[in-house]
Amino acid sequence: MKFIKFLVVGIVFGIVMAKSEALSWYRIQEMFRFQSFHMYGIIGTAVTLGVIGVALIKKFKLRDFEGNPIQFHPKEKSVARYLIGGSIFGLGWALSGACPGPMVVNIGYGYLTMAVVFLFATLGTFLYGVIKDKLPH
Amino acid sequence: MQSVIEFIQQPWSWWFSGAIISSIMFILLFFGKSFGFSANLRTICTVAGAGKKVPFFNFNWKTQIWNLVFLVGAIIGGFIANQFLSNGEAVQISQSTISDLSALGFAAPTSVQPEELFSWEAAFSVKGFLILALGGLMVGFGARYAGGCTSGHAISGISDLQIPSIIAVVGFFIGGLIMTFGILPLIF
Numbered sequence: 002m003k004f005i006k007f008l009v010v011g012i013v014f015g016i017v018m019a020k021s022e023a024l025s026w027y028r029i030q031e032m033f034r035f036q037s038f039h040m041y042g043i044i045g046t047a048v049t050l051g052v053i054g055v056a057l058i059k060k061f062k063l064r065d066f067e068g069n070p071i072q073f074h075p076k077e078k079s080v081a082r083y084l085i086g087g088s089i090f091g092l093g094w095a096l097s098g099a100c101p102g103p104m105v106v107n108i109g110y111g112y113l114t115m116a117v118v119f120l121f122a123t124l125g126t127f128l129y130g131v132i133k134d135k136l137p138h
Numbered sequence: 139m140q141s142v143i144e145f146i147q148q149p150w151s152w153w154f155s156g157a158i159i160s161s162i163m164f165i166l167l168f169f170g171k172s173f174g175f176s177a178n179l180r181t182i183c184t185v186a187g188a189g190k191k192v193p194f195f196n197f198n199w200k201t202q203i204w205n206l207v208f209l210v211g212a213i214i215g216g217f218i219a220n221q222f223l224s225n226g227e228a229v230q231i232s233q234s235t236i237s238d239l240s241a242l243g244f245a246a247p248t249s250v251q252p253e254e255l256f257s258w259e260a261a262f263s264v265k266g267f268l269i270l271a272l273g274g275l276m277v278g279f280g281a282r283y284a285g286g287c288t289s290g291h292a293i294s295g296i297s298d299l300q301i302p303s304i305i306a307v308v309g310f311f312i313g314g315l316i317m318t319f320g321i322l323p324l325i326f
Contacts, residue, residue: 019250
């Protein structure tokens with residue numbers, strides 16, 4: 002039962018991905034072609050509110066519902082892994098039109114062929130785990 | 139009531155959608171978790187037994203059950219959106235995108251996704267299957283290599299003003315632009 006709240010938040014996430022059309026390959030193409038404000042508006046609004054909210058959480062040292070301080074984990078400093086990894090991600094994002102979240106939302110929406118994309122994304126993560134020590138980080 | 143239903147069935151505006159996405163991030167923070175969807179791909183590998191052979195997957199996946207539940211919710215959310223909250227209209231992309239894509243052989247949108255890529259017919263052709271498979275492979279590999287995807291870096295990381303996340307998003311666009319302007323014209 003303690004997980005039911007995450008199910009509800011996940012459902013809201015799925016609905017907003019669908020209703021904002023962020024799950025659509027067409028919208029991702031439009032974004033990478035800089036031909037509409039739509040996707041930038043979505044991400045920009047989320048980030049603007051996010052920056053303000055995170056600053057407030059830190060300023061007032063807010064706690065989560067269990068009373069533990071809300072913590073942010075700084076990511077390790079590097080350029081190579083973010084730039085190379087990010088670029089590989091971007092190649093896949095523009096080709097399949099979906100990042101991991103929208104992939105599963107698409108499956109629920111009825112685009113069952115997106116399961117192929119998701120399966121191979123899982124395989125891609127596995128491949129990373131196998132060869133990670135050989136990659137620049 | 140009728141007007142509320144009509145409002146919901148329209149595509150949602152960017153500002154409303156963005157505000158909900160940021161609320162999702164904050165709700166997860168108040169539940170003591172952090173918003174990062176691609177972590178699920180690693181967890182799925184671990185649940186499938188990858189941790190026995192590959193150290194990267196050897197972690198206590200039970201700490202990530204909440205995120206898998208979130209994933210199941212996302213699937214249900216997609217189903218609900220299509221069944222009950224959709225008016226069945228095509229995605230309203232800009233005219234310039236429609237003409238750019240038509241030069242690559244894509245018809246104007248009639249629904250959410252192009253038949254040219256996501257119909258069973260396309261997915262079972264050699265070229266179509268390779269597109270879906272390689273697209274997915276690069277997303278999954280790149281997300282873990284970069285330490286996060288759109289939710290972990292572009293939303294959560296940048297909200298925390300993390301330089302690594304900004305670099306990762308620059309990477310997302312380098313790759314996305316190379317694919318869009320360099321590679322897509324070669325394969326379509």
